[in-house]
Amino acid sequence: MADLAKNWPVAVNAAAGLVLAGFIGWQFIGGSSEEGAPARPTVAEAPAEAGPQEAPRVEGAIGVDLERIINADSEPGNWLAHGRTFDEQRFSPLDQITADNIGELSLAWSTDTYTTRGLEATPIVVDGVMYLSLNWGIAIAVDAKTGEELWRFDPEVPGEWGRYGCCDVVNRGVAVWKGRVYTASFDGRLFALDAKDGSVVWEVNTIPGPPYTITGAPRVFNDKVVIGNGGGEYGVRGYITAYDTETGEEAWRFYTVPGDPSLPLEHPELEAAVPTWKGGEWWKVGGGGTAWDSMVFEPETNTLYVGTGNGSPWTRAIRSPGGGDNLYLSSILALNADSGRMKWYYQTTPGDNWDYTATQPLMLADIEIDGKLRNVIMQAPKNGFFYVLDRNTGELLSANPFSTVTWASHVDLETGRPVETGEGEFNDRTAFVLPSANGAHNWHPMAFHPGTGLVYIPTQDIAGIYSLSEQWKRDGEYEVKENWWNTGIDWTAYVDAINALPEIPMEKGYLKAWDPVKGEARWQAEYPAPLNGGVLATAGNLVFQGTADGYFHAYKADTGERVWSQYIQTGIVAAPVTYTVDGEQYVAVLAGWGGVNIVSGDARTSAAARYGNEGRLIAFKIGGGGELPQLALRDQSIPEWPALTASEEEVRHGEIGYATYCMLCHGALAISPGVTPDLRRMNENVRAMFDEIVRGGILSDNGMASFADHLSEEDVQAIKSYIQKRALEDRARQEVTN
Known part of the structure; x- marks a missing residue:
């Protein structure tokens, strides 16, 4: 372990990627470990300008129906459905912004989302109003020309429900149909909201209870709204449900x-x-x-x-x-x-x-x-x-x-x-497998350009470590853990495999332009980290994509030449959209890193680790002339810890406990990529309350639910000892470096 700690940037890079899934288990909601975590913002807590406002241009949402979405190409200035059209190609016929004039593209506006977790939604844009979702299933409407927030709906999901999310408390979008906005909350409820003001028309619970969750965007057609659910890691049975859009x-x-x-x-x-x-x-x-x-x-x-x-x-x-x-x-x-x-x-x-x-x-x-x-x-x-x-x-x-x-x-x-x-x-063995459970491609949307005939895919190479449950190999039995991960994977073997590697292979991320007819890549752009953002293709011979390290890029769709970049300071996983207001074309994207990246992120390249993860909705246009506010760098130092007195056996017990219950949110090797608190940086007050947090659930409202159903006092103390060991190792490395 000590050798691994010496090379911590390489180690955490692959340890995070080789963590089988790179998913979230239990979580604080943003903030720093020193202060615990801030609660989720509500309208009342947000600055005054973020509260409900008059929405002068929401009437257009009333006219969104089957025929209008079918004929979406007749009004390319709108983005009426999740993938713009029913075929979900994420291609826009707009061509005001081109590969020739993109050098003049600059910020039109940005608006804070008051979030610090992953933002994955694709906005819907109807007649100058943008509808989208944030963490937990919060839905907002925004003036698409200015970024002014018009209304906000918070489903008020209980914070402890965050424990049931395999991959952050994210949400991928809303649907609009005949004057209503349909959105699903993280705790499994489906809402029909009035598009004018965000008020609830109806609400239905779609699940039997935890550990089910919903992170996906609903789809709407034929006066039906359809939604699925998540929770496969925890032990649920999958299904899809269609509801009447009028009655629920x-x-x-x-x-x-x-x-x-x-x-x-x-x-x-x-x-x-x-x-x-x-x-x-x-x-x-x-x-x-x-x-x-x-x-x-x-x-x-x-x-x-x-x-x-x-x-x-x-x-x-x-x-x-x-x-x-x-x-x-x-x-x-x-x-x-x-x-x-x-x-x-x-x-x-x-x-x-x-x-x-x-x-x-x-x-x-x-x-x-x-x-x-x-x-x-x-x-x-x-x-x-x-x-x-x-x-x-x-x-x-x-x-x-x-x-x-x-x-x-x-x-x-x-x-x-x-x-x-x-x-x-x-x-009968521990296997290194490509792809990992993160996938060669995960949920991040791809795009198709009918002019080039190419599909643009956010791609990655991440190896996975797999080993069958030791209990199953020994006894032919498997103990189901209620409301927790049930993968059948032996986490002890995973930890041993990580510790045994002298140097862990690097991960790579790519944007690949794929020819679906020939079955080969036409071109690719390489990134220093995997799990980058979704993709947009336009008739301006452009492909847009945001990245984990905080950039927003544009490429020529035919050749792959990078023609424009903007440093956002916040990692991007969501897919961009493009639309017009008053004859001007905009390109907009949500910036907020998270999702599967919580443990799969690389602390070296994570913009969240450097600047925090303040969510932003950002729009660009030709001659926008704006500049993004500069975010402050975060303190990366590790505070002093007392000398370690725990035995090797206790630390080992804590290492396995951390890998089983904590790593899925707070990062492999106790190194957070920046979305959730880095536990090596806990101050004395938080350390003193560690058991009250982990078992007592005193931060459950912020998403850090109690784990008393799985962890004893001795387990928690051992986990704390392991975190202490890692903090001492990495503080010593920092002192040598400095």
């Missing part, structure tokens, strides 16, 4: 995996799924298959396409020891949009063993393949292969690796199945 009444629900076999099946599609789950008791750990992000509606065929998630537990040896594909995990489902009945499915990773979800963005396009125009659906899921399928039939047309893949050699086009290499097996 349930229209249909589709379960993605079978439940308790002693109970009746909810719908006929599960009859085909049951035989593919063999020998286990998956229903006791939920089964997984959560539809936590991607959904695409096709009006011509009245089809809703949905991507489903990983199994619960991750490990198929525990989940389904008799084998089987475990339908409908890690699959693309084509459903009748009115009834919810399935038309076809395609499973990208049968019997998923690595958290290779297929919840990554789905995209519809019509492209020429072998001289024939095909209606296709495309996806770059976590497993590293780029899939092109006939969206009418589900026929696999191509599947080529777009990143480094070691778990499979290729996808057999005859069977549609990946051919596993064996390098991903970890029943």
